[in-house]
Amino acid sequence: MAADPVVMTEDLKKYFPSKKGAVKAVDGVDLSVLPGEIFGFLGPNGAGKTTTLRMLTTLIPPDSGRALVAGFDVFTEPDKVRRNIGYVGQSGGSDLPATGRENLVLQGRLYSMTAAASKARAAELIDLLDLEEFADRIAYTYSGGQRRRLDVAVGLMNRPQILFLDEPTTGLDPQNRANLWAQINKLQTEGATIFITTHYLDEADVLCDRLAIMDGGKIVDEGTPQELKKEVAHDCITISVERHEQNAAALLDLLEHADFVLEAGAEDGHIRLCVSDLATGLPKLMRLLDGQGVSLETVRVVEATLDDVFLQKTGYSLRDLTPEG
């Protein structure tokens, strides 16, 4: 690999004591994040995503293992790590009784920037994240989306080598989510490295260059969204037959036993079947249906989603746990 990773962990562990014995919040995580990429942690609440992030950002010490962030050890050189990272926690971090600009300038000063440098950097970020409109208003008056953008700007004041975003779009409406995604993509084109945690499948799919799927304190799979989906391999087809077809149950039975079909099931008026290869499977399906004299109302091809990947790796669906709101 040409460039050194910005984040590198080896067998990182964090257990929390509880009445029922230790909870293995993070149970041996190995990962690396390369410069310039958006790396995502996908998993349900309690998977250990936030705990890992808190160790990487020096908020809590690891129990064992090693983590280098921006080239420094989080355990032995926390101060150097802090100088080189930006962090936006789940609850934001902007100081609400102050204006956006005051938040930014103070953050710069806390990184030992001069007043002038801090003001200049604040102006830069106000421009980059489109905060002009409200930068000089007290942050209490901001909308959820505006506040989030300020949070991100605050995290960027020290020109960090990597920006950690802990579930940045939780609680935002769809429009503000899309807006924040656009801002994050823009940051990447400006050269930023971003580490994001999320429990939204679409967010991980759209935003991340590389993903680690986390469950029960462990990374269960890792790769680009495309690679992960390809691993699951099968594409699915949803069909619905015309209303007057009375033999839906018989048809389902027939499909279930067809050699090119991996699995089939009825799903609110439709039949959903997965095939190992769409290119050969689809013509076979058509011939089969034609031979039975079944006429179709709709055919829809559904490519594998990250939820299919999640389901296969963990045995349960992320969508069931966190209904998209």
Next chain:
Amino acid sequence: MKVFVDTGLLFKRKMLETLRNPVFIIVSMITPIVYLVLFAPLLNKLTGVPGFTAGHVLNTFIPGLLVIIAFLSGLFVGYNMIDEVKNGVLERMRVTPTSRFALLAGRVLRDLVNMTVVVVLFVLLAIPFGYNLNVLGFLVELVLLAMILITTSSFGNALGVILGDEDKLSPIIQGINLPIILLSGMLLPMELAPKWLQVVAHFNPAYYVVEAGRQLAAGHFLNAKVGYAFLFMVPFTVIVVVWATRTFQHSVS
């Protein structure tokens, strides 16, 4: 040094909050003014009874009220801290190289300035009511009040960080508030108390400050009670500040 620079930055930041919302100063003066107007007149006939030997009753009563102001100015700051914990402000700052001591000290300094303003205004207000101000005594008294404030503000802030929740903070704050006030003789001198109450009061650091305050108001700088107050308050303040700083360093909020 970074610790001083950061303390200054965070002090300025918190001070800005006070300046933008100066009504806080007025709110802080309501409780002592209510005592002055609605309670102090009850004491007028007590002139000469044990504890009220220093001329006008206000000369006994005002020093106690000043301790109440200092005490209450610091005790309730935990609520503001909890807001910042919940909004992630404290966590965000902990991921910067900000001095951990400064995170506490900036806030405490702001509370100290607020308290000083309130105390000075209140003393000036009490003069027309018959309070006999001894300026030098008052200045020494301010040092003692500062230690009360530093103690309670550090304690309140650290408690806010540890608990992170108003519902958990309230019972603790309310639980210690009244006993400390009553056992210090702030309202009525402990000379009036039965022996057992006087003994218990001696375990209350605020008691020594109240007693010393009354001596200072009368110009008795060399009274042993003044010495006792410093003897108790200096180590007590140091212990609480060290504990609070450690809490800020290790906080898991």
